[in-house]
Amino acid sequence: MLVVVASRHGATSELGEWICGTLRDGGHQVALTRPVPGADPQGADAVVLGSATYAKRWLGDANSWFAHYRxxxxxxxxxVFDSGMAPRSVGDDVPLGDAVRVVDALGPRGFRHFGGRIDRALLSRAERAIVGALRKPDDDGRSRPEVEAWAREIDLELGGLLTGALGGALGGALGAGAATRDRGAIARD
Known part of the structure; x- marks a missing residue:
């Protein structure tokens, strides 16, 4: 499995790390990478793609990677997920801005928006000016339990997908009874 995350100041990368950790706990082999040309999803069974958002815009490298590997x-x-400080209601996972284009093009199995982090110590002078003009305080709106819960949903869905694919392949080779009995053990091997 491949988790590809675009992050400007590290907060969204941390979300990717939390997702990877949860998926690894579920028994999945997971690689975390930035959206760079060599991060080819061809060899991955599944992909999680995420980006930090600024004024509902994804980072340029996320947009480029998505376009190249669509x-x-x-x-x-x-x-697909994104992360940012734009005001949103809890549980409001309707894609906005660039995420609409990505979700419409991919038809992903799921989309989630997570809160972001403002830490003036990490911001450029221009970013600090914008945050100051908006009177935004330093804040961390990310919820690790929420991110890990979403990753567990992915884990459960992947387990069903893998079990179904392996069960179908094994059912033909070994007989449906053998595949059905062994699905739980096979899904995590």
Whole structure:
């Protein structure tokens, strides 16, 4: 599994780390990477793609990576998330801005928006000016339990997808009874 995350100041990368940790706890082999040209999803069984957002805009490297690998993403189970400080209601997971285009193009198995972090010590002078003009205090709106709960949902869905694929393949080779009995053990091997 491949988790690809675009982050400017590290907060969204941390979300990717939390997602990876939860998926690894579920028994999945997971690679975390930035959206760079060599991060090809072709060899991945599934992909989670995420980006920090600024004024509802995804980071340029996330948009470029998505555009370059769109065909490969459509061919495999994909989940999408973004993170930012734009005011949103709890549980409001309707894509906004660039996420609309990505979600519409991919038809992912899930989309989630997570809160972001403002830490003036990490911001550029221009970013500090914008945050100051908006009278935004330093804040961390990320919820690790919420992120890990979403990753567990992905884990459960992946387990069902893997079990179904392996069960179908094994059912033909071994007989349906053997595949059904062994699905739980096979899904995590």
């Amino acid at each position: 065909e490969a993403l459509v061919e495999r189970p994909t989940w």
